[in-house]
Amino acid sequence: MKKNSPLYIVLFMMIVTLVCGAAIAYVQSTMKETLAANARLARNRTIASAFNLTVTDQTAAAYDNILAENLTTDTLTGAGAPIEMFTTKKTPASVGFIFSGMGFWDYISGIMVLSPDLSEIRSLRIIEQKETPGLGARITEKSFTDLFADFPLRSATAGQLHFKFGEPAAENGRKIDALTGATQTSLALERIINSELDRFITAYAKSRNRNTVSGSGE
């Protein structure tokens, strides 16, 4: 068969692609468990950091323990996809939830910790993102996420605007500026925060109503 014939080219590409794909799949499958453990540790680390839980021993077991000791995990339903919620067992009381939404390039996920009356953000951390390195990816930097510490929301009612970059919740209040050079990521993050807060507020209210109803029946 001639090297430049269409059939040879197609067959050659198919074989090379198959071999290359199989090689990557093999490496991926051998590392699968380690990768999953690393992802879990990174996630737990971010959750612990959002709730200001300090861990001296940086092992996966230590993070599992500290989260189990300090947080109750629930799944909220009734507002679209289920929402993973965390509630502190000790004071100061806070509620947190995992948020997720489409960023500029790919999905952004993170955790937002709120005061129990949902009037302010206690902290916000990013768990996963694939934004532009050096620009949008700066949403993970501490200097940026620290700006959300104890930041009042404009409204704790579903359907209303909760947060806007560059605008304070109340007159003369503190404001958070969007990231310079990362307008699209900032806009996406603002959209994610508002839509996910909407979902959380709705689901949280429904879960509290259910608890009240079941509580009054006893």
Add this chain to the structure above:
Amino acid sequence: MPSIKTIFFDGIGKNNPIFIQVLGICSTLAVTNLLANTLFMCAGLIFSTAMSSLIISLIRNLIPARIRMIVQVLIIATFVMMVDIVISATAPDIHKFIGPYIGLIITNCIIMGRAEAFAMQNKPIPSFIDGIAMGLGYSMVLIVIAVIREPLGFGTILGHTLPAINVWWHQWTIMVMAPGAFFMLGLLSWIARLYLLGKEKK
């Protein structure tokens, strides 16, 4: 054909991919503010360049000329993906910082350049040596830059605090940022080219 020794030393010295060929500058600027990141990036590039050059050279007579670039990219991408998975599993904290740049090895001019200019025309062993030499030439420059940038920018080396430097040196933020690498690379290239090309003229 040049000897294995000539191929090896040319890659590090007078045919250095960064100083002489001015290739692979993006990652040079991005990952050299910490030595640990640099070492992982260098190991990844040496492996990817050497292995892709070896495989491309092995099958060079079978590759149709019309699709040679696609095949080269596919083979390079396979090794880069493997490096990415291994670093992500073994050093997740380092992967968090250099992850985006590992993917960019696929389009790194050094690796593509060597595949097209050397591996497609030479036998497997010289191609493999050329890949290692080019990787080492790249690594040598990156390590020198990182060894200067990390102490000046962070006051540390491989994450360990340098007490001597912290007494009298105020950490130099520009060394942490990409412009710091630009200045360092410019200075080092100037010195290296004076020495390497100057010697050749004589």
